[in-house]
Amino acid sequence: xxxxxxxxxxxxxxxxxxxxxxxxxxxxxxxxNHCHPTVDQIFTALHKDIPTLSKTTVYNTLRILVDAGMxxxxxxxxxxxxxxxxxxxxxHFKCESCGMIYDFSIDIDLLTCDELSNFEVNDQNVYFKxxxxxxxxxxxxxx
Amino acid sequence: xxxxxxxxxxxxxxxxxxxxxxxxxxxxxxxxNHCHPTVDQIFTALHKDIPTLSKTTVYNTLRILVDAGMxxxxxxxxxxxxxxxxxxxxxHFKCESCGMIYDFSIDIDLLTCDELSNFEVNDQNVYFKxxxxxxxxxxxxxx
DNA sequence: AACAAATCTGTAATCATTATAAATCAATTA
DNA sequence: TAATTGATTTATAATGATTACAGATTTGTT
Numbered sequence: 001x002x003x004x005x006x007x008x009x010x011x012x013x014x015x016x017x018x019x020x021x022x023x024x025x026x027x028x029x030x031x032x033n034h035c036h037p038t039v040d041q042i043f044t045a046l047h048k049d050i051p052t053l054s055k056t057t058v059y060n061t062l063r064i065l066v067d068a069g070m071x072x073x074x075x076x077x078x079x080x081x082x083x084x085x086x087x088x089x090x091x092h093f094k095c096e097s098c099g100m101i102y103d104f105s106i107d108i109d110l111l112t113c114d115e116l117s118n119f120e121v122n123d124q125n126v127y128f129k130x131x132x133x134x135x136x137x138x139x140x141x142x143x
Numbered sequence: 144x145x146x147x148x149x150x151x152x153x154x155x156x157x158x159x160x161x162x163x164x165x166x167x168x169x170x171x172x173x174x175x176n177h178c179h180p181t182v183d184q185i186f187t188a189l190h191k192d193i194p195t196l197s198k199t200t201v202y203n204t205l206r207i208l209v210d211a212g213m214x215x216x217x218x219x220x221x222x223x224x225x226x227x228x229x230x231x232x233x234x235h236f237k238c239e240s241c242g243m244i245y246d247f248s249i250d251i252d253l254l255t256c257d258e259l260s261n262f263e264v265n266d267q268n269v270y271f272k273x274x275x276x277x278x279x280x281x282x283x284x285x286x
Numbered sequence: 287a288a289c290a291a292a293t294c295t296g297t298a299a300t301c302a303t304t305a306t307a308a309a310t311c312a313a314t315t316a
Numbered sequence: 317t318a319a320t321t322g323a324t325t326t327a328t329a330a331t332g333a334t335t336a337c338a339g340a341t342t343t344g345t346t
Contacts, residue, residue, distance in 0.1 A: 018292070018293080018343095020292090020294085020342085020343090022293080022294070023293095039333085039334085040333095052294085052295075052341095053294090053295090054294065054295040054296065055295095055296095055334095056294075056295065056296075056334095056335085056336095057293080057294055057295070059333095059334070059335075060293085060294085073221060075219075075220070075221050076218075076268075077218070078216060078218050078224050079303080079332085081221050081333085091256075093259060093262060093264075096265070102262075104256055104258040104259055105256075105258060106256070107250070107256075113234075113247055113248075113249070113250075115247040115248060116247055116271070118276040118279070119236060119245075119271075119273055119275055119276060119279075120273045120279060121236075121271050121272075121273040122239065122272055122273040122274070123271065123272040123273065124270075124271050124272075125219075125268075125269070125270040125271075126267075126268070126269050126270075127267075127268040127269075127270070128259070128262075128264050128266065128267050128268075129264075129265055129266040129267075130262055130263045130264040130265040130266065131262065131263040131265070132262055133261040133262060136261070136262075136263060161323070161324080163311090163312095163323090163324060163325085165324080165325070166324090182302085182303085183302095195325085195326075196325090196326090197325060197326045197327065198303095198326095199303095199304085199305095199325075199326065199327080199328095200324080200325055200326070202302095202303070202304075203324085203325085221334090222301085222302075222333095222334080224302085224303090
């Protein structure tokens, strides 16, 4: 897993994205916390280190990273856009009780769908919702 | 497939939703056009028959239907909420060229995911994006 | 140091959705 | 039929995330 600032710089250079402190920090934020943050969460996290940071910069940077294929957009819920630096194919589960988002692996069989054999598939998203084990046991304890 | 207004009335009664002309028409619109319409598309389609219709009513009705489990929300794209009356488990493919949304069947294997064995899964959405066969052939012809 | 190009910032504008309150409608009773 | 009650619909205003934009700042180059 790539994590150091130097490696992130390389990743940007490969994709012809100019380097800036803000861009590196947004990338670092996504890399360190694989928590699928929202724009607000990224902004709040970085604002401590970069008091002058503008939310517009966070939006702009994320658009650049998404367009370059380094980051994917997650829209499990209406009005809750999140960002994920893990481009490997995987599913997202959102707990409707605590709001936490979990990654899970998905079967390659899903990809080989006869019906779509004549389609060019560029992007795949699998979103589940429900209750996570932690919240399930809390609910049971309070009974 | 249920389609007549009478059958839609029954469906509403079963779920303890009071019947109104607007509610029936929204339901009918979703039933006749399995095109996963947006709020605007529903509003525009019904406005011809119901000139007094308010967009707020469309929003309110859809919320009631979704809460009752008769309709599901589709959020393939940010800022493009669509509604689907087909509650059977299936995937959605959106063509990035023509914007059309296609249904496709998904494998039951997807559901039996070991990692999520301790999770309570209440909702599953599979969203693909790419280019549909029609747009692919257009692109090839124009080469 | 000066210049040009890119990036960042802050504010204003946009647009879908939600909140709210008054108007309308439907059903019931007198 | 008229009055009453409750639910639904409507129109408008408010909200909030995102985008547009223009000026300020930074960076790299000569």
